[in-house]
Amino acid sequence: MRKEHLNLAFVHPDLGIGGAERLIVDAAVGLQNKGHSVSVFTSHHDPSHCFEETRDGTLSVIVHGNTIPRHYNGKGHIIFAILKSWWLALVILFNSRVLNQKYDLLIVDQLSASIPILRMAGCNILFYCHFPDKLLTKRESFVKRLYRIPVDFFEEITTKMADVVVVNSKFTASVFNSSFKLIGETPQVLYPGIALESYDKSVNMQDPAVKSLSTPKKMLLSINRFERKKNIELAIKAFAELQKLVPFDFNDLQLVIAGGYDPRVLENVEYLKELSTLATEYKFKYHVWNIDSPTPKNTQILFLPSFSDAQRTFLLSNAQCLLYTPSNEHFGIVPVEAMYAGLPVIAVNNGGPTETILDTETGFLCESDPSAFADAISKLIKSPNEKKVLGAHGRKHVKEAFSLDSFTNSLEEIVYAIDKWFEDLSYYEKTLEDMSNTKLDDSFKDELQAIENWFRVLTDPERTVCIYTLLKGTTPLQIRFFITVLQQMAAKDASLDPLSVSIISRPTSIMSDDSTGGRLYARPNSNGRLSSEVRTHSLLRSSTCSTNEEEDTLSDLPTKKESPKEEDWSIKFTQRTSSLNSSPVPNVTPQVHSPVVEKPNPNSHIAIAPRQVGGSLPRPRPRQEEEDEHATLPRDKSKPAEPLNLALIQDIPAWFRSLRLHKYTTIFENDDWRDIIKLTDEELERRGVAALGARRKMLKTFETVKEELDLQVVCI
Numbered sequence: 056m057r058k059e060h061l062n063l064a065f066v067h068p069d070l071g072i073g074g075a076e077r078l079i080v081d082a083a084v085g086l087q088n089k090g091h092s093v094s095v096f097t098s099h100h101d102p103s104h105c106f107e108e109t110r111d112g113t114l115s116v117i118v119h120g121n122t123i124p125r126h127y128n129g130k131g132h133i134i135f136a137i138l139k140s141w142w143l144a145l146v147i148l149f150n151s152r153v154l155n156q157k158y159d160l161l162i163v164d165q166l167s168a169s170i171p172i173l174r175m176a177g178c179n180i181l182f183y184c185h186f187p188d189k190l191l192t193k194r195e196s197f198v199k200r201l202y203r204i205p206v207d208f209f210e211e212i213t214t215k216m217a218d219v220v221v222v223n224s225k226f227t228a229s230v231f232n233s234s235f236k237l238i239g240e241t242p243q244v245l246y247p248g249i250a251l252e253s254y255d256k257s258v259n260m261q262d263p264a265v266k267s268l269s270t271p272k273k274m275l276l277s278i279n280r281f282e283r284k285k286n287i288e289l290a291i292k293a294f295a296e297l298q299k300l301v302p303f304d305f306n307d308l309q310l311v312i313a314g315g316y317d318p319r320v321l322e323n324v325e326y327l328k329e330l331s332t333l334a335t336e337y338k339f340k341y342h343v344w345n346i347d348s349p350t351p352k353n354t355q356i357l358f359l360p361s362f363s364d365a366q367r368t369f370l371l372s373n374a375q376c377l378l379y380t381p382s383n384e385h386f387g388i389v390p391v392e393a394m395y396a397g398l399p400v401i402a403v404n405n406g407g408p409t410e411t412i413l414d415t416e417t418g419f420l421c422e423s424d425p426s427a428f429a430d431a432i433s434k435l436i437k438s439p440n441e442k443k444v445l446g447a448h449g450r451k452h453v454k455e456a457f458s459l460d461s462f463t464n465s466l467e468e469i470v471y472a473i474d475k476w477f478e479d480l481s482y483y484e485k486t487l488e489d490m491s492n493t494k495l496d497d498s499f500k501d502e503l504q505a506i507e508n509w510f511r512v513l514t515d516p517e518r519t520v521c522i523y524t525l526l527k528g529t530t531p532l533q534i535r536f537f538i539t540v541l542q543q544m545a546a547k548d549a550s551l552d553p554l555s556v557s558i559i560s561r562p563t564s565i566m567s568d569d570s571t572g573g574r575l576y577a578r579p580n581s582n583g584r585l586s587s588e589v590r591t592h593s594l595l596r597s598s599t600c601s602t603n604e605e606e607d608t609l610s611d612l613p614t615k616k617e618s619p620k621e622e623d624w625s626i627k628f629t630q631r632t633s634s635l636n637s638s639p640v641p642n643v644t645p646q647v648h649s650p651v652v653e654k655p656n657p658n659s660h661i662a663i664a665p666r667q668v669g670g671s672l673p674r675p676r677p678r679q680e681e682e683d684e685h686a687t688l689p690r691d692k693s694k695p696a697e698p699l700n701l702a703l704i705q706d707i708p709a710w711f712r713s714l715r716l717h718k719y720t721t722i723f724e725n726d727d728w729r730d731i732i733k734l735t736d737e738e739l740e741r742r743g744v745a746a747l748g749a750r751r752k753m754l755k756t757f758e759t760v761k762e763e764l765d766l767q768v769v770c771i
Contacts, residue, residue, distance in 0.1 A: 061159040061470060062092045064147070066173070068140060068166050070097040070116065071104050072315040072361060073280055074388040075165060075185050078223075078247045080106050082162070083114050085250075085463030086470075096147060098123070098139040104317060107364055119146045129321060133192070133206055137168040144169035151176035160470055167213040174216060179473050182217035184242065186227055186385040187234045191284075211235045219473055221245045223386035224407040245469065246410075247388050248462030251454065254395055258369045265369050267350055268359075272309040275432065276374035276398070278367075278389045279381065280315040281323040281330075281360065287312060288333055289380040289425060291356065295337045296429035301436055308436075309355060311370060316360030327358060371396035375442065376435050382423050384408060391457045394418070394449030399442055401431045411457065417449035527746070528718070704728050704760065714756060719744055732757040 063086060067079050079095070087093040095109070098120040102110045109116050120142035126132045150156040161173055164183040173180055189207040194200040214220065214235060220242040222228045228242055258265055275294065279285035294310045301308075312330065316323050327343070334341040334356045341356040350357060359366065377393035379402035386407035390400045394411075400418035402408040414420040419434075421427035435442045510518060526534060704710050705728055711720045722743050723731055734742070734757070739750045 058159070058471075058474065060090050060092065061474065062157065063094075063470070064158045064161050064178075065093070065095045066140075066143065066147070066161055066163045066169060067095065067097050068099070068136060070095065070100045070109055071317055072106065074247075074386070076106060077249075077388055078183075078185075079164060080108050080114065081248065081250055081459050082463065082466055084108055085459055086467060087114070089463065089467060091467075096143055098143050101317075104361055117146075119143050125319065133188070133203075136166060137206075140166050140169040141172060144172035148172055148176045151178065159474055163217070167210055167217065170213045170216045179477055180217045181219045181221060181469065181473060182214060183245075184214070184220055184222045184227065184231060187231060190230065190234060211237055214238065218477075219243070219469065221469065223247055224410050226383075226406050226410065227385050243469070245465055246457060246462065247386060247391070248457050248459040249388065249391055249395060249453070250459040251395060253364070254368060254371065254392065256368060258365055258372065262365055264346060264363055265365050267344070267346065268311075268357075268366060268369055270309055270350070270352075270354075272307050273304075273436070274370065274374040275308060275310045275376060275378060276370055276393070277310070277312045277378045277380065278314055278370075278393075279312075279379075281326045283322065283326055283329075284381065285314070286380045286382060286423070287314075287326075287330055289423060289428065290378045291330065291333050291337065291339075292425035293378065293428035293432065294339070294356070296425045297432050300429055300433040304436060309357060311357045311359060311374070313359035313362045313366070313370060323360075327360065330358065367392075371398060374398055376401055376418075376432065378428065378432075379403070379408060380423075380428075382406065387411065390418070391453055394446075395453040395457075397443075397446035397450050399435055399445035399449065401428055413448070413452060417445055417452050527748075707731070714752065716749060716752065719749065732760050 065079055065083050067076070070076055070079070083093045083095055094115045094117060096117050096119070098118070100109065100116055100118045100121075108114050120139040123139045123142060124135055126135055147158075147161070151158070158176070158178045160181060161176075161178045162181050162183060163170060163173065165185060166188065167182055170180055170182065188210055189203070192199075192203065194203060211234075215238045220231075220238075220240075222231055222242045222244055223246065225244055228244055231238075231242055260266055260269070275290075277287060277290040279287055281287070290310060290312060294308075297308070298305045316327065318324060331341060331343070339355045340351070340353055341358065342350050342354040344350065344357060344359045359370075362370070371393060374393075375398075377390065377398045377400045379387060379390050379393075379400055381387070382403045382405055384403075384406040387402070390402055390408055390411055393400050394417050400408075400412050402412055402418065402420055403423045404414075404420035409420060412418045412420060419431040421431055435445075510521070513521065526537065529537075703713060707724050707726070707728060708717070708720045710728070711717050711723070734753075736750055736754060739753060744750050744753065
C-alpha cells in the first residue's frame with residue numbers, strides 16, 4: 056500500500072546560492088508541502104550567503120564536515136570535496152544505524168562519492184545529476200590530468216551505485232551517456248521548476264538593498280555565478296556592440312551583472328576582477344554594488360554579487376531582457392525565472408536553453424557572438440511591443456511546463472515508484488525464496504518431468520496453444536511474472552522481441568529448437584511403441600482445452616518440415632541442463648545456434664524418443680507407411696472410462712481438484728453434489744463459471760455421473 060508520508064533527506068555539498076541550490080531548495084520545500092518529512096544535509100551553509108528558505112526555519116538544514124578545508128594551497132579541491140561528502144555520509148550512516156533515524160529515500164546531487172557509504176545505511180538512493188563533474192574541471196597541468204583519471208573512474212562507479220539516476224535536461228542525458236560508458240543506461244529527464252508564487256510577490260521599495268538598485272535607465276540583465284565557464288564577458292562585449300546599433304538610446308541603458316559570489320572561492324574573486332578590467336577596457340563606467348556605497352547615476356555596468364530574493368524579484372520585474380551567456384549549459388533555471396517574469400531571453404543556441412526557450416516566441420537563440428547578441432537586444436529596444444508579446448508568451452510557457460508543482464509532482468511520483476519497486480522486489484525475492492525451498496512430492500515431480508518432455512517433442516504451434524491454454528487458467532500475478540520473463544528475454548536478445556522486424560518477417564517460431572531439427576519426438580508407451588496420441592495431437596485435445604474449436608484447430612495443425620538431426624537428443628539435453636544457473640531465477644538468456652548445413656539423411660524421418668524417459672526405440676519405417684497408418688487412426692482415441700468414485704464426488708473440493716477445476720471450489724463447496732450435476736450451462740454461467748471451456752468440462756462430467764448413476768433428471 057502506498058505510504059502517505061515518507062521520510063526523505065537531501066544530500067548537497069554546499070548550500071549556497073546557485074541554480075543547483077535553487078532546485079534543491081524548491082524540491083525540498085515542495086515535497087515538504089505535500090506532507091513528507093524532509094531534511095537537508097550539507098557540508099557548508101552560510102546564513103549570509105544562502106536562500107531564505109534555508110535560514111528562516113522553513114527547512115531543516117543539518118551541517119557536518121564544515122571544518123574540513125576546501126583545498127590545500129589552492130590545490131586538490133575535488134579530493135577535499137570527496138572527504139567532506141564522506142564525513143557527511145558517515146553522519147547519516149551513524150544516525151541510521153545507531154540513532155535509528157531511517158529514511159525512505161536519500162536524494163543526492165552534484166557529488167556521487169558519498170553513495171557507497173550511504174548504501175550501507177539501508178536507504179534507497181536517487182542521484183540527481185546536474186552535469187558530470189569530470190567535464191566541469193580544467194586539466195591544465197600534467198599532475199592534474201594524472202590524478203583525475205582515478206577520480207573520474209570513481210565518479211562513474213559511484214554514480215552507477217545509485218538506485219535511480221535523474222538528469223535535468225535531454226542535453227545532460229546525452230552528455231551523461233557519452234561520458235559514462237560503464238553505466239549503459241539512459242537516465243530519466245526531470246526538468247526543474249520554479250515556485251511561481253514567489254515571483255509574484257510585491258517588492259518593498261523602502262528596502263535599502265532594493266532602493267539602491269532603482270534607476271531611470273533601462274536595464275539589461277545578466278544573472279550567473281561569477282565563474283569563467285558562464286562566459287559573462289559575452290554580455291559586456293555585446294553591450295559594447297550595442298552602442299553602435301542604438302547610439303541615441305545607449306546612454307539610457309544600464310547592464311546589470313548579478314550572480315552568486317562567494318569570497319571563499321578564488322575563481323569568483325578573480326573573475327569579478329577580470330570583468331571589471333574588461334569594462335574599463337571598453338571605457339564603461341562600472342560600479343560594484345555595496346549596501347554602504349550608493350550607486351553613481353552615470354553607472355553603465357553594475358556588478359551585483361550575491362543578491363537577495365527581493366533584489367532578484369526587482370530586477371526581473373524592471374529589466375528589458377535577460378542575457379544568458381553560457382554555452383552548453385546543463386539546463387539553466389535563470390531563463391525560466393526570467394520568462395515567468397515576462398522578460399524575453401537572449402541565450403546561446405545550444406545546451407539546456409534550447410529545451411526551455413522557444414526561439415522567436417519567448418526569446419532569441421543566437422550564436423555565442425557579441426554581434427548576434429547585440430542585434431537581438433536592439434530589436435527589443437526598437438520595438439517595445441515585441442518585448443511585450445515575447446514576454447507574455449514566455450510567462451504562459453513557464454506556467455504550462457516549468458512550474459514547481461509540476462516538478463514536485465513528477466519527483467514525488469519517482470520517489471513513490473522507487474519505494475514501490477523495492478517493495479515489490481522484496482516480495483518477489485521472498486516468493487522466489489519460498490519457491491526454491493518448496494519440496495515437491497514425487498508424483499508432482501513426475502508431472503513436471505512429463506510436461507518438460509512433452510514440450511520438447513511438440514511442434515511450435517502445439518507449444519503455443521499449450522501455453523495459451525495454460526495462461527487462461529492462471530492468476531494475474533502469475534501472468535505478470537510470465538510477461539516479465541518474456542521482457543527480460545527480449546531485452547537480452549532483440550531477436551526474441553515479438554515486435555522486432557526479424558520475428559514479424561519470419562514465419563517460424565522463436566521457440567524452435569535446433570536440437571530437435573523441427574521433428575516431432577514421441578515418448579514411447581509401456582510397450583516401447585510410439586504413442587498414437589502424438590500423431591493425432593490428443594495431448595492438446597484433452598480436457599485442458601477450453602473450446603471444441605480449439606480442439607479442432609489443434610488436430611489440423613501442420614507439422615514442420617523435417618530436417619536432419621544435428622546430434623543426439625540426450626547429449627543436447629545434458630548440455631542444456633548442465634549450463635543452467637544455480638539461482639532460483641531461471642536463466643532466460645537465449646542460446647545462439649550456428650547455421651546447420653543440411654545433408655542427405657536416409658533416416659531423417661525416424662522419430663526418436665528422449666532417453667531420459669525410457670523405453671526402446673521404434674523400428675525405422677518408411678514415411679508413406681507411417682502416414683498411411685496415421686490416416687487410418689481415429690481422430691479421438693479416448694482413454695477407457697474410470698469407474699465412478701462416489702466418495703470422491705461427495706467431497707466437493709476433492710472432486711473439483713481431480714477435475715483441475717479447483718478455482719471454482721468456493722462457488723459450489725456448500726452445495727450438494729446431487730444439485731450440482733443438475734445445473735445447466737446458463738445456470739453455471741450465472742453462478743460465476745465464466746469460462747466456456749470450464750462449463751463444457753463440467754457439463755460433460757455431470758452427464759457422465761448421471762449416466763453412471765442412471766439418473767433421470769429433467770432440466771427446466
